[in-house]
Amino acid sequence: MRIDVVSIFPEYLAALDLSLIGKARQQGLLELTVTDLREFTGDRHRTVDDTPYGGGAGMVMKPEPWALALAAALRAGHGGADPAAPAPVGSAPVGTAGGGRPVLVVPSPAGEVFTQATARELALREHLVFACGRYEGIDERVVDWAGEHFEVRPTSLGDYVLNGGEVAVLAMVEAIGRLVPGVVGNPESLVEESHSDGLLEYPVYTKPAVWRERPVPEVLLSGHHGRISRWRRDRQLQRTAARRPDLVAALDPAVLDRSDRAVLAEEGWVVAGEHVVRADPSGHDAPGAPVA
Numbered sequence: 194m195r196i197d198v199v200s201i202f203p204e205y206l207a208a209l210d211l212s213l214i215g216k217a218r219q220q221g222l223l224e225l226t227v228t229d230l231r232e233f234t235g236d237r238h239r240t241v242d243d244t245p246y247g248g249g250a251g252m253v254m255k256p257e258p259w260a261l262a263l264a265a266a267l268r269a270g271h272g273g274a275d276p277a278a279p280a281p282v283g284s285a286p287v288g289t290a291g292g293g294r295p296v297l298v299v300p301s302p303a304g305e306v307f308t309q310a311t312a313r314e315l316a317l318r319e320h321l322v323f324a325c326g327r328y329e330g331i332d333e334r335v336v337d338w339a340g341e342h343f344e345v346r347p348t349s350l351g352d353y354v355l356n357g358g359e360v361a362v363l364a365m366v367e368a369i370g371r372l373v374p375g376v377v378g379n380p381e382s383l384v385e386e387s388h389s390d391g392l393l394e395y396p397v398y399t400k401p402a403v404w405r406e407r408p409v410p411e412v413l414l415s416g417h418h419g420r421i422s423r424w425r426r427d428r429q430l431q432r433t434a435a436r437r438p439d440l441v442a443a444l445d446p447a448v449l450d451r452s453d454r455a456v457l458a459e460e461g462w463v464v465a466g467e468h469v470v471r472a473d474p475s476g477h478d479a480p481g482a483p484v485a
């Protein structure tokens with residue numbers, strides 16, 4: 194997989210040299226470049242922003258440096274070919290090759306929310322480009338122009354505001370990169386983790402068996418794999434009900450066995466047809482409940 198990040202603060206992305214992602218880059222599993230948007234300016238002050246048409250607070254990123262930077266990223270992904278040049282005879286049409294068109298991820302609190310499903314989807318693509326905006330954002334015509342060359346994905350980490358896309362890109366590249374085959378040494382550690390099955394992870398413990406008068410739950414020392422699996426599943430269900438009722442409401446009843454349903458019932462949730470809903474004696478509809 195190839196990843197290009199464009200930012201006016203390339204130093205922010207230095208953390209991608211570290212840890213799992215840094216190692217994957219050294220091993221050649223990920224080819225990642227970070228470029229400074231200001232390299233694509235033409236004036237003495239290397240200007241990347243200007244005042245907004247229509248007025249209002251803050252500054253807007255100028256379109257031309259972005260178009261030049263993104264075109265350079267496209268060329269890098271084509272092995273240096275001019276993205277505007279006709280495709281060589283016999284080459285696969287865009288969108289039919291394994292990874293499809295390059296994806297342009299535009300981090301923005303106004304984007305679609307990034308989830309584990311987004312990470313899984315993007316981990317299958319061959320070329321990702323991240324455009325880190327600052328100020329009030331990038332001139333919207335860049336997004337329009339980029340749509341001719343990329344699949345454009347305005348993407349948000351959640352409902353809060355960061356000063357720019359860089360921190361969001363660190364999070365997204367880590368979430369995506371660790372799903373690229375070979376990046377995480379033991380692929381089993383990708384299976385049993387939060388969100389992979391729509392539930393939060395169960396609690397974990399290590400030695401000593403008693404720490405500051407607190408014992409590890411006895412079942413975990415039993416060596417009884419069936420009981421341990423059941424205990425862990427119960428803790429996942431309880432924890433998800435307590436912390437993330439939205440995830441419980443999104444569960445497919447088909448994945449819930451009788452024990453699962455019993456645990457959820459104790460937390461106040463019941464299966465009603467195709468949905469898991471709050472067992473609410475008041476009769477008010479729970480979020481996600483089917484309309485009767």
Ligand code: 6GU
Nearest residue numbers: 300301350351353355361
């Ligand atoms: Cl992706 N960017 C910015 N600037 N703020 C955010 C965000 C992204 N996700 C949540 N807040």
